[in-house]
Amino acid sequence: MNVLVINSGSSSLKYQLYNMTDESVLAKGLVERIGMDSSILTHKPTGKQEVTEVSEILEHNTAIRKVLACLTDAEHGVISSIDEINAVGHRVVHGGETFKASALVDGDAKSEIRRLFDLAPLHNPAAVMGITATEINMPGVPQAVVFDTAFHQTMPEKAYMYAIPRVLYNKYKVRRYGAHGTSHDFVSKAAAEYLGRPLEDMKIITCHIGNGASVTAVQGGISVDTSMGMTPLEGLMMGTRSGDIDPAVVPYVMNKEELTPGEVNSMLNKHSGLLAISGTSSDMRDIIDGYEKGEPNSTLAFEMYEYRLRKYIGSYAAAMNGVDAIVFTAGVGENASLLREKVLSNLTFLGIELDPEANKVRSGDPRRISTETSKVQALVVPTNEELVIARDTYHLVQGLNS
Numbered sequence: 251m252n253v254l255v256i257n258s259g260s261s262s263l264k265y266q267l268y269n270m271t272d273e274s275v276l277a278k279g280l281v282e283r284i285g286m287d288s289s290i291l292t293h294k295p296t297g298k299q300e301v302t303e304v305s306e307i308l309e310h311n312t313a314i315r316k317v318l319a320c321l322t323d324a325e326h327g328v329i330s331s332i333d334e335i336n337a338v339g340h341r342v343v344h345g346g347e348t349f350k351a352s353a354l355v356d357g358d359a360k361s362e363i364r365r366l367f368d369l370a371p372l373h374n375p376a377a378v379m380g381i382t383a384t385e386i387n388m389p390g391v392p393q394a395v396v397f398d399t400a401f402h403q404t405m406p407e408k409a410y411m412y413a414i415p416r417v418l419y420n421k422y423k424v425r426r427y428g429a430h431g432t433s434h435d436f437v438s439k440a441a442a443e444y445l446g447r448p449l450e451d452m453k454i455i456t457c458h459i460g461n462g463a464s465v466t467a468v469q470g471g472i473s474v475d476t477s478m479g480m481t482p483l484e485g486l487m488m489g490t491r492s493g494d495i496d497p498a499v500v501p502y503v504m505n506k507e508e509l510t511p512g513e514v515n516s517m518l519n520k521h522s523g524l525l526a527i528s529g530t531s532s533d534m535r536d537i538i539d540g541y542e543k544g545e546p547n548s549t550l551a552f553e554m555y556e557y558r559l560r561k562y563i564g565s566y567a568a569a570m571n572g573v574d575a576i577v578f579t580a581g582v583g584e585n586a587s588l589l590r591e592k593v594l595s596n597l598t599f600l601g602i603e604l605d606p607e608a609n610k611v612r613s614g615d616p617r618r619i620s621t622e623t624s625k626v627q628a629l630v631v632p633t634n635e636e637l638v639i640a641r642d643t644y645h646l647v648q649g650l651n652s
Contacts, residue, residue: 251647252276252334253640254321256314257341258380260372261285263313267321267328267335268640276328277321278636281313289313293320301326310376310383318387338384338393339643341432341635343373343482345397347423352400352642354650355381355393363395369427369481392650394643401431404472409569412480426484428476430458430580432638434466435473437579437631442471444616445575445627453570455563458633459583461489461532465559467566475569477562483519487558489532492522494558527551534582534589541588556592563593567600573626576602578619579633585612590619594628601625 251271257264266278279293289307294300301320307313321327321335329335340355346366353359360378367374377395384393402410410426411419418424434456441456442449449471456466463486466476477485487493495518504514525532528540528551537555540548567573576597578590587609594604603624611617613630620628 251336251644252329253643253647254335254338255341255636255639255643256338256380256384257636258310258376260376263310263317263380265317266636266640268637270640270644273637273640279317279320281307281317284308284310284313291316291320293317293326295320295326295328298326298328310379311386314380314383314387332388335388335391337643337647338388338391339639340377340380340384340393340395341398341639342377342395343398343429344370344427345395345399346427347403347425349395349397349400350403352394352396352639352646354646355395359395392647394639394646396432396639396642398429398431399427401435402426402428402466402473402476405474405476409475424480426476426479427481428464428466428473429462429478429482430464430466431473432635433458433579433633434464434468434476436635436638437577437633438466438468438471440616440631441575441577441629444618444629444631447574452574453572454575454577455566455573456577456579457559457563457583458580459486459559459578459586459589460580461582462491463488463559463580463582465562465566467570469570475566486562487555488523489534490520490523490525492518492526524551524555527554534586538586538588552589556589556596559589560593560596563597564600573600575627575629577629577631579631584630584632590628590630594620597626602628604628 253268253270255266261284263281267276269276275296277295281291283289284307287306288304291303318332321329322331342363344366348362363374363378381393438454438456439449441454442452454468456468458464462482464476464478467474483491485493500514523532524537528537528547537548537551541552563576591609594602603621605619605621609619614632616629616631618629
């Protein structure tokens with residue numbers, strides 16, 4: 251079975267085509283600048299030359315059509331016909347309380363995802379655009395939706411409820427949902443496998459650190475707490491997101507600066523975090539470069555970021571009454587050795603012994619960065635959210651056909 255995985259953004263569309271017989275990637279690519287006359291499609295067929303096309307792509311329907319044309323092209327395609335795509339899996343950020351697992355797409359699923367637009371206004375509408383465009387271009391092909399929030403539906407009430415009037419939960423489902431669930435799920439399982447230990451016996455703290463970042467406490471293979479909240483704004487300091495702040499800051503700043511709700515929301519999501527403190531960049535590579543040169547604002551940004559990440563790791567060790575492994579993943583987590591070094595060297599009270607040389611190694615494979623005798627193991631595990639989506643889609647469609 252071939253499964254096409256689609257991750258739709260408001261102006262972008264990432265894709266990977268999997269052969270589920272051996273879970274190999276036949277092709278992958280990215281459509282950027284959707285809605286503009288100079289959109290860019292980058293197509294990477296396995297074993298063939300990469301192709302880049304610049305053209306006008308005004309909406310997702312055209313983007314999907316262009317992707318399918320690339321996949322079936324005589325020269326740089328990897329299949330001879332669209333009919334060779336047996337299913338399509340979509341990444342959806344927010345599934346609310348309704349979706350505790352991945353699901354097949356039907357009218358009810360689409361309606362519920364639309365109902366949740368307010369909880370993920372930057373992501374869920376784009377996912378629906380991707381689903382609709384797929385229906386138009388691939389009628390009759392089964393589709394599945396895989397949710398960032400589903401893995402965290404195992405959190406106990408004491409972890410997901412906010413200490414605000416309960417009527418807000420009863421009426422509007424205001425609570426912690428988390429995000430990056432497919433990544434936290436994948437790397438926690440991969441870590442247990444790497445260490446040769448039963449996942450159900452382990453306490454693991456997974457750190458998905460990219461431009462958006464979250465930490466999850468995984469006990470016995472399930473999420474028991476996570477740093478992102480009702481939206482991806484809560485928790486760690488991120489590239490452009492503030493993370494945790496005193497809620498009173500919001501009305502205070504709105505009053506002083508005469509900001510609208512939309513403006514303060516934009517401030518906290520797009521103009522805060524590393525970008526705000528450094529004054530120059532939201533990219534950790536630039537921040538580390540400034541830190542190593544002694545630039546004051548970059549130094550402060552780096553130290554705030556490391557400090558907050560370390561605090562969350564420590565709090566989740568307390569929440570689970572111990573920890574067996576700490577896992578770093580995603581762009582920053584997998585590549586920023588200095589950040590990992592600073593975090594782990596300040597967690598020695600947990601019994602962590604960092605292996606400095608192992609920490610400097612760059613690899614696409616899971617690897618240990620602590621000593622083998624370290625009481626708590628520290629690992630770097632490359633994430634693969636697309637593979638999780640492909641697997642869930644495959645199993646759902648298999649069940650449909652059985």
